[in-house]
Amino acid sequence: MSLARSLIDVRPLRTSPVFRRLLIGRTVSVLGGFMTMVTVMYQVWDMTGSTAWTGGVGLAQALPLVVFGLFAGARADRADRRRVFLGATVGQAACSLLLAVQGFTGHVPVAAVLLLVAVQSAFGALGAPAAGVFVPRLLPKEQVAAGLALQQVSGQSMMLLGPALAGLLLGWFGIGVCYLLDALSFGLAFYGARGLPALPPQGEPSRAGVHGVLDGLRFLAGHRVVRGALVTDLAATVLSFPVSLFPLVNAERFGGDPRTLGLFLSALAVGGIAATALSGPLTRLARPGPVMLCASAAWGGALVLFGLARSPWLGLALLALAGAADATAVVCRSTIVQTRTPDALLGRVTAAEQIVGQAGPSLGNVRGGLLAGWTSGTAALLSGGLLCVLAVAAVAATTPELRERTRAGQEVSSGRGGRRRAPEDAS
Incomplete structure (x- = not known):
């Protein structure tokens, strides 16, 4: 290559x-x-x-x-x-x-x-x-x-x-x-x-008010691939988002050095930038579902290893790996949403994706902070990462459509809040 x-x-x-x-x-x-x-x-x-x-x-x-x-x-x-x-x-x-x-x-x-x-x-x-x-x-x-x-x-x-x-x-x-x-x-x-x-919008415009919102939610509930993509993102963030744990882990493991704490967030961002900068082969493949599942599991696995790391440099490398996995999963999730949603519904589904992206990390920070208060930062990291991997595996097992290659033209807009869909999209 x-x-x-x-x-x-x-x-x-x-x-x-x-x-x-x-x-x-x-x-x-x-x-x-x-x-x-x-x-x-x-x-x-x-x-x-x-x-x-x-x-x-x-x-x-x-x-x-x-x-x-x-x-x-x-x-x-x-x-x-x-x-x-x-x-x-x-x-x-x-x-x-x-x-x-x-x-x-x-x-x-x-x-x-x-x-x-x-x-x-x-x-x-x-x-x-x-x-x-x-x-x-x-x-x-x-x-x-x-x-x-x-x-x-x-x-x-x-x-x-x-x-x-x-x-x-x-x-x-x-x-x-x-x-x-x-x-x-x-x-x-x-x-x-x-x-x-x-x-x-291409197709019948949304109904006004609550009716239009409910049409969008019905689409999300019935479309297994798009629903699975958003559930995977929630699993990765709600169960294992680590940022609220960084100060405690830094104090427990690395002496509370503020320079190390500042590098934690930078490592996530650097990993994300590096992965996206080298994303050519992945974005040329028509397999966003399998890549998203693997990347989300890699995010959880990297956080488990970060929870076990004793060296600051190893910890930063693992956070960079986690950031790379997260960035890859985000690109794949957005690709699924934007290529598998009829245009007439895309505004509502994009809004739902934005809410998931905003609420998931916030809830994950709350979860991590509460659990760390009862146990320790290490326990919160390990449990969160493991739960993330298990949840992603469950989504993969129950949504086989996410493991398949995307076929061009699979989704076609049709009518109010509806679509003509391939058989595997049936709930």
């Missing part, structure tokens, strides 16, 4: 100028988002000195997505997704501008800051399901996985760069400038999406 074929597949960048422009705007916007995340945490802590208030930042970011996500997905499945995304982007930019204004003036209650964060998150919840249809509508089916991998590697790179850049800018210029730069980043995201063609 040549080196070029081992590297990430960049065909979407060559063949689709619209996707290329969209990816550039999205990458800059993600960078601004990570900068704002750090800036909000810094500002709230500086204003209150309270971990309860800083914990409220995460709640303000996650709650709108969970509460409004499925309704936003139904809205995206009734309208031109391009217009929905552009409107949501304008709303997010306006919130960043208001955050910048209060950052420069410095006379706003902390509750008002969290309210602006929550409103911005609500606009993000509206835009995300609309953006979920861009890749499968812009790229041919054989390039969808490559397009998602490019989004993944750009997002993870910004996750490494954004917090560090925010720290420097906070020290040099203060919080107002960081918020203002985030607002400008949304301008690039708007520019990137403005050149998209109109993207109305």
Whole structure:
């Protein structure tokens, strides 16, 4: 295998100028988002000195997505997704501008800051399901996985760069400038999406309100492959997400060195970037289901070994392996969702995927923290990793469709909340 074929597949960048422009705007916007995340945490802590208030930042970011996500997905499945995304982007930019204004003036209650964060998150919840249809509508089916991998590697790179850049800018210029730069980043995201063609739903639009949401949930309940992909992700995150355990494990094993603790998260991100950068062979294969199952099991297995590691360097290597497995599983899960869901339902299913991606790690952190409080960090890591491997094995055993090769054209949109489906998709 040549080196070029081992590297990430960049065909979407060559063949689709619209996707290329969209990816550039999205990458800059993600960078601004990570900068704002750090800036909000810094500002709230500086204003209150309270971990309860800083914990409220995460709640303000996650709650709108969970509460409004499925309704936003139904809205995206009734309208031109391009217009929905552009409107949501304008709303997010306006919130960043208001955050910048209060950052420069410095006379706003902390509750008002969290309210602006929550409103911005609500606009993000509206835009995300609309953006979920861009890749499968812009790229041919054989390039969808490559397009998602490019989004993944750009997002993870910004996750490494954004917090560090925010720290420097906070020290040099203060919080107002960081918020203002985030607002400008949304301008690039708007520019990137403005050149998209109109993207109305293909097939019968979603019904309004709760009826449309229920149609989407019925699809998820009845489609074994998509359902299995989301259940696999929940198994990997709820049962074994390790971040809340890092401080305790660092204290138990590695002397509580803060430098080691900081490297734990970096190792996960570095592993994810490396795996996505070398994802060419995987994204060219039409086997996202088997790859996702193997990668999710590898994530759990790497965390088990990390729980047993006594050397900091070995621990970091195992976390990098876990990050690589997680990034591979995410690309494969998104490929399954976006290639196996009819376009008329894709906004709602993307919203469900976003909720799973947001809620799973949060619940996993709670699980790990509670179990570690009763036992130890090592016990929480070992049990979580083992449960993850067992849960993935159970999904593989009960969903044989996930182990099979994807066939082009297998899913065809049909009607309200429905589809014509291959026999193996029957529940």
